[in-house]
Structures are given as structure tokens and as C-alpha cells.
Amino acid sequence: MFGSGAFACGQPVRVGxxxxxxxxxxxxxxxxxxxxxxxxxxxxxxxxxxxxxxxxFDGPEGRFALVxxxxxxxxxxxxxxxxxxxxxxxxTDERLLLLASHSHGSLEMNxxxxxxxx
Numbered sequence: 001m002f003g004s005g006a007f008a009c010g011q012p013v014r015v016g017x018x019x020x021x022x023x024x025x026x027x028x029x030x031x032x033x034x035x036x037x038x039x040x041x042x043x044x045x046x047x048x049x050x051x052x053x054x055x056x057f058d059g060p061e062g063r064f065a066l067v068x069x070x071x072x073x074x075x076x077x078x079x080x081x082x083x084x085x086x087x088x089x090x091x092t093d094e095r096l097l098l099l100a101s102h103s104h105g106s107l108e109m110n111x112x113x114x115x116x117x118x
Contacts, residue, residue, distance in 0.1 A: 013059035022069065023050045024107065033072030033104040040108055050107055063090065066097050071107040073100045078109070 024030040029042040050070040057064045083093050 011060045013057055016056045016058075018054045018056075020052050021049055022052050022071075022107070031108045033102075033106050033108045047105075062095065064095050064097075065091075066099070068099045068101065070103060071100050071109050072102060072104060073109065074098050075109045 023046060026043060026046070031040040031042050032038060034040040048070075052067060052069040054065055054067045056066075079093070079096065079098055082098075083091055083096060086096070
């Protein structure tokens with residue numbers, strides 16, 4: 001992380017944000033996060049749209065990103081792959097925090113084939 005003193009008085013910190021809708025199309029048959037008798041069956045409609053949101057802090061100690069997503073969880077291997085793709089831009093594992101809402105009525109990324117694109 002930034003470490004102690006990274007936000008010391010007088011040191012400027014820039015902050016940016018982004019919001020992206022990640023609601024998959026119904027035709028994709030994306031499974032929900034497994035609750036009750038539904039057992040990960042695909043969504044039958046859209047009650048609420050799904051979003052990923054990011055806050056990026058850029059200060060004297062470097063950049064740090066906090067990314068949240070409306071889904072059950074990030075699949076294993078997702079973060080290392082993401083960091084590898086962003087490494088040339090200066091991103092490292094400890095500067096990127098991913099948080100899923102862990103909603104069982106939301107997207108189940110572990111059940112989606114990694115080659116799917118939507």
C-alpha cells in the first residue's frame with residue numbers, strides 16, 4: 001500500500017473514479033450465484049443492473065486502485081492475470097484491491113468460461 005506518511009500534509013493526491021455496467025445479456029445464460037433452490041441456474045430477467053466501480057489514488061508513493069464489482073466473487077486467477085496485463089503501466093499486486101459484493105443473486109463468474117466475452 002502507500003505506507004505510513006504517504007498522505008503527509010502538503011502532499012497532493014489525485015483521485016479518479018470509473019463506473020462500468022457489467023450486466024451480461026440474458027442470451028448469454030450467465031448463472032446467478034447459487035441461492036436456495038435455484039442452484040446456479042441462469043438469470044431469467046434483470047431486476048437490477050450490475051456494475052464495476054473503481055477508485056484510483058495517485059500520490060507521492062504511487063498509485064493504488066480499489067475495484068468493486070456486483071458479483072458473487074472474482075474467479076481464481078483473475079487478479080494475477082489482471083496484474084500481468086497492467087504490469088507495463090506500473091501496477092503490482094499490492095497496489096490493486098478487488099472486492100466483490102458477494103451477492104448470491106448476482107453473477108457467478110466462476111461458472112463462466114474464461115474465453116467468454118460480453
